[in-house]
Amino acid sequence: xxxxxxxxxxxxxxxxxxxxxxxxxxxxxxxxxxxxxxxxxxxxxxxxxxxxxxxxxxxxxxxxxxxxxxxxxxxxxxxxxxxxxxxxxxxxxxxxxxxxxxxxxxxxxxxxxxxxxxxxxxxxxxxxxxxxxxxxxxxxxxxxxxxxxxxxxxxxx
Numbered sequence: 462x463x464x465x466x467x468x469x470x471x472x473x474x475x476x477x478x479x480x481x482x483x484x485x486x487x488x489x490x491x492x493x494x495x496x497x498x499x500x501x502x503x504x505x506x507x508x509x510x511x512x513x514x515x516x517x518x519x520x521x522x523x524x525x526x527x528x529x530x531x532x533x534x535x536x537x538x539x540x541x542x543x544x545x546x547x548x549x550x551x552x553x554x555x556x557x558x559x560x561x562x563x564x565x566x567x568x569x570x571x572x573x574x575x576x577x578x579x580x581x582x583x584x585x586x587x588x589x590x591x592x593x594x595x596x597x598x599x600x601x602x603x604x605x606x607x608x609x610x611x612x613x614x615x616x617x618x
Contacts, residue, residue, distance in 0.1 A: 462496075463505035464524045471518030479520070480527035484534045487562075487596040490515040499529055517595065533595030539579055541570040542588040552587050562598035571596060 481499030489495070493512040498504055507521060515521070520528035543549035553570055556563045561578065564571040571594065572578065579589055 463503065465497075465505050465507050465521035465529060466509065466524055467522040468509065468513065468515065469520040469522055469528065471516060471520075474520035474522070474528050476530075478527050479530050480523065482530045482532050483521070484532040485515070486534045486536050487598065490531065490533065497529075500532075503529060505529065514600075516597075533597065535593040536596045537574060538564075538571045538592050538594055538596055539574050540590050540592045540594075541572065541582055542568065543586065544588075548586055552582060552585060555581065555585065562596075564596060564598045571598075 481501045481503035483497055483499050485497075491512060491514050492507055493509050495507045496504075497507055505521075505523065515531045517531060517533040519531040521531065522528060541549075541552055543552055549568070549570070553563065553565065556570065556572060556578070559578070561572055561575075571592070573596070574591065582589055
């Protein structure tokens, strides 16, 4: 079995050396060790020194040579929009107050479907609709597991 023991960030590895792709939902893109089957059948063991978030376009470096490109799979999500930026910030605050994984994009928020939360958001004036899209939630102030490795800085915790 092949072994992937490192991750090359998107744009930093030679696409000509790509041997396969792997399409994963968010929960499967935060891993340290997991047996995976590439989209074209490459059987390999992801064996990283520590858990990390795999991003769209990252290359899993195979010890035997070559790369497996990471693809973010579409997932069923709820898109949240608001009539104005102040309301969108208020909605984001309510989601954060409930510690819900949330993706923050320009003009919208994305969460996993939860009918209780969706009802709350509608009651606060949100426009909500079900969508299918890749999910890339923020990591949070204390659990930086989703912190973007392209943005290095130190936190004084």
